[in-house]
Structures are given as C-alpha cells and as structure tokens.
Amino acid sequence: MILLGDPRYYGRFGFRLAEEYGITPAVPEWRPYFQVRTLAGYDPADPALRGAFAYAAPFDDV
Helix, strand or coil: CEEECCHHHHHHHCCEEHHHHCEECCCHHHHHHEEECCCCCCCCCCHHHCEECCCCHHHHCC
16 A cells, blocks of 8 residues: 555554655655555565556546
8 A cells, every 4th residue: 555644653554665665656755755555465576566656547637
C-alpha cells in the first residue's frame, strides 16, 4: 500500500519511506511523505515492485 502523509503518524502503522523499497513518487517533492506498507505477499527480490510510482489510468486522467 502506498500513501502520502506524515511519517511520524503513519510509521506507527508499519509504513516506511517508499525510497527504502526503491519506489519513487510521481512528484519529487513528495519524497519525505511518500510511504509504503508491504503486504504478506511482498517479495523484495521482485524487480517489478520497484521503480517510479504511477497512478492507474482512470485516476491519472482526472
């Protein structure tokens, strides 16, 4: 799961900065607030789970 929020607050729920997982935000200024919480099926060896974040097309068209 990915969210944009205060790390001091969301850290208590297991969120960590996305860059620790090799995920970069669509807007560079989001970096200090762009966070990830991995799910049970997360495989850190899967390169498809790293890279630039992009919204799904229906959300990107808004």
